[in-house]
Amino acid sequence: HCHAWIDRWHGLPARAVPIHGLEARATRPIKPRRTLLYAETHIMFDEMDRLRDEKELSGLLTHYSVLGAADRQVWQDRLLDREGVEARQLVRFYGELLAYGWLDQNTGLTPVLRRGEAPASYRITTAGLRALKQLRAEQTAAC
Numbered sequence: 001h002c003h004a005w006i007d008r009w010h011g012l013p014a015r016a017v018p019i020h021g022l023e024a025r026a027t028r029p030i031k032p033r034r035t036l037l038y039a040e041t042h043i044m045f046d047e048m049d050r051l052r053d054e055k056e057l058s059g060l061l062t063h064y065s066v067l068g069a070a071d072r073q074v075w076q077d078r079l080l081d082r083e084g085v086e087a088r089q090l091v092r093f094y095g096e097l098l099a100y101g102w103l104d105q106n107t108g109l110t111p112v113l114r115r116g117e118a119p120a121s122y123r124i125t126t127a128g129l130r131a132l133k134q135l136r137a138e139q140t141a142a143c
Helices: 047-053 055-067 087-099 126-142
Strands: 015-019 022-026 103-105 122-124
Touching: 047 055, 047 126, 055 087, 055 122, 055 126, 087 103
Parallel strands: none
Antiparallel strands: 015 022, 103 122
16 A cells, blocks of 8 residues: 655655565655756866877877787786876876776786786777877878
């Protein structure tokens, strides 16, 4: 049997939903989605802008592109330092490349770990190769 009561947040009648033979009351009605233009409410973020603007970011991705040229399926060692890039910034760049889907991270099939090394950690993805190809095409068109 269903209890008629008022949703305290919206002043609307609540619905009773049977769950495993028990009665559970939905206290909030499902709200219809509002369609807003994203650009009006948020700053649009384009990861290609980051790749264009941060030479060290594109350099790191290029590093894995060069290493993966012969066989993209082979896991490459993590680059632990890069000239002109602080260690914390390098970590952020790795995070960005992973978040954009431009690098894959090997978290399961790593060889024996050694102090100060990160063997077989990353490889470039197809999306990463496409991003670099697009960047190079833009640079060529600009010249």
